[in-house]
Amino acid sequence: MEKTTEKIRVELGERSYDISIWSTILDGLGDALKSFSLSPRIAIVSNTTVYPLYGKRVSDSIKKAGFNAITVTIPDGEEYKDLLWVQHIYDELLKAKLDRSSAIIALGGGVIGDITGFAASTYMRGISYIQVPTTLLAQVDSSVGGKTGVNHKLGKNMIGTFWQPRLVWIDVDTLKTLPLRELLAGLAEVIKYGVIWDEKLFDFLEINKNKILNLDRDALTYIIKRSCEIKAEVVSRDERESGLRAILNYGHTIGHAIETVTGYTRYLHGEAVAIGMCIEARLSTMLKFIDDNKVLRIKSLIDSYGLPSKMPTDIDITNILSSIQLDKKAVAGEPKFILPERIGSVKIHKGVAEKSIKDLLKS
Numbered sequence: 001m002e003k004t005t006e007k008i009r010v011e012l013g014e015r016s017y018d019i020s021i022w023s024t025i026l027d028g029l030g031d032a033l034k035s036f037s038l039s040p041r042i043a044i045v046s047n048t049t050v051y052p053l054y055g056k057r058v059s060d061s062i063k064k065a066g067f068n069a070i071t072v073t074i075p076d077g078e079e080y081k082d083l084l085w086v087q088h089i090y091d092e093l094l095k096a097k098l099d100r101s102s103a104i105i106a107l108g109g110g111v112i113g114d115i116t117g118f119a120a121s122t123y124m125r126g127i128s129y130i131q132v133p134t135t136l137l138a139q140v141d142s143s144v145g146g147k148t149g150v151n152h153k154l155g156k157n158m159i160g161t162f163w164q165p166r167l168v169w170i171d172v173d174t175l176k177t178l179p180l181r182e183l184l185a186g187l188a189e190v191i192k193y194g195v196i197w198d199e200k201l202f203d204f205l206e207i208n209k210n211k212i213l214n215l216d217r218d219a220l221t222y223i224i225k226r227s228c229e230i231k232a233e234v235v236s237r238d239e240r241e242s243g244l245r246a247i248l249n250y251g252h253t254i255g256h257a258i259e260t261v262t263g264y265t266r267y268l269h270g271e272a273v274a275i276g277m278c279i280e281a282r283l284s285t286m287l288k289f290i291d292d293n294k295v296l297r298i299k300s301l302i303d304s305y306g307l308p309s310k311m312p313t314d315i316d317i318t319n320i321l322s323s324i325q326l327d328k329k330a331v332a333g334e335p336k337f338i339l340p341e342r343i344g345s346v347k348i349h350k351g352v353a354e355k356s357i358k359d360l361l362k363s
């Protein structure tokens with residue numbers, strides 16, 4: 001039997017929404033929007049790399065479904081995820097007279113998803129937006145959960161809102177044009193879901209490496225679907241990160257510090273998280289929460305995908321330490337660590353002595 005689109009429901013009361021995943025579904029987006037009672041004026045926000053690849057298909061599909069689509073294209077790069085470019089998006093939306101029942105489509109990776117979501121949440125006190133993520137990282141992580149935001153010159157993602165999309169529309173075929181390094185960075189987040197929640201997903205990643213790297217659509221659909229299901233479950237239980245949602249930050253306490261100290265230029269986010277996951281797993285053995293052999297399994301999987309797993313020797317540990325203490329998720333300078341207890345389960349742990357973190361980073 002021909003496989004059809006996989007659907008996941010993110011349960012958030014009246015703000016619940018579906019995530020649809022399968023190949024070649026980009027052309028069906030317009031029809032999918034018909035049920036939302038939207039005004040005919042829609043905007044597609046994308047960047048100069050993604051729009052030439054997929055913009056016409058999305059725009060044609062929307063027009064065929066009876067909408068008028070305008071396009072707002074911004075330059076490609078994290079440095080454009082700022083209030084200046086939000087202002088540009090507002091200008092274009094106002095010029096095209098988008099109204100309170102209009103929608104904005106975010107077509108691109110996490111940068112486009114975050115800035116578009118932020119613009120949607122603030123334009124006319126909040127209008128609908130649809131996520132069409134085209135990087136693996138955006139498909140398994142940033143497009144789901146409603147965190148939107150832009151960077152400030154004093155800190156990354158410092159300005160933002162919680163604003164849920166109306167729909168997340170994932171076409172796995174878009175990954176065919178994604179550079180391998182970006183694909184692997186997204187896989188780090190998939191490995192994270194295996195460690196924090198689902199040993200079966202972890203096993204699947206171990207067994208099906210070749211299929212995944214060859215972009216087999218069934219294998220990709222499976223790992224994206226499981227990742228979205230896990231994120232949907234966690235977000236439904238704790239939308240605003242007052243408790244459980246913190247487990248999604250496994251690998252991120254040290255990962256963020258590495259990104260900050262290296263000025264966001266040396267590592268992609270997923271690569272820094274991969275290193276963070278290995279080091280935080282080791283912290284978990286130091287504290288006797290997990291066996292050595294399981295930590296080795298985590299590191300081996302990360303290595304097998306060619307992701308980095310070690311702290312670079314040229315990085316000053318003192319800078320990492322102060323960055324960990326300044327992290328916006330630390331409370332009064334006390335960092336929070338998400339530590340694996342086995343593959344498929346983690347605990348949230350505070351109160352790790354500074355000396356232990358120092359020893360760990362040095363070792």
Ligand SMILES: NC(=O)c1ccc[n+]([C@@H]2O[C@H](COP(=O)([O-])OP(=O)(O)OC[C@H]3O[C@@H](n4cnc5c(N)ncnc54)[C@H](O)[C@@H]3O)[C@@H](O)[C@H]2O)c1
Pocket residue numbers: 047049050053076077078081108109110111112114134135136137138141142143144145146147148149157174175176177178179182269
């Ligand atoms: N909101 C959240 O919950 C959340 C979670 C994690 C990360 N983020 C944010 O996501 C951003 C990182 O997202 P990202 O890793 O997707 O980076 P990105 O959006 O910069 O995309 C990476 C690169 O791939 C290109 N690209 C995208 N899709 C492509 C495709 N199909 N084919 C070819 N090239 C393609 C982009 O133009 C870009 O050059 C960061 O700003 C981060 O803060 C947000």
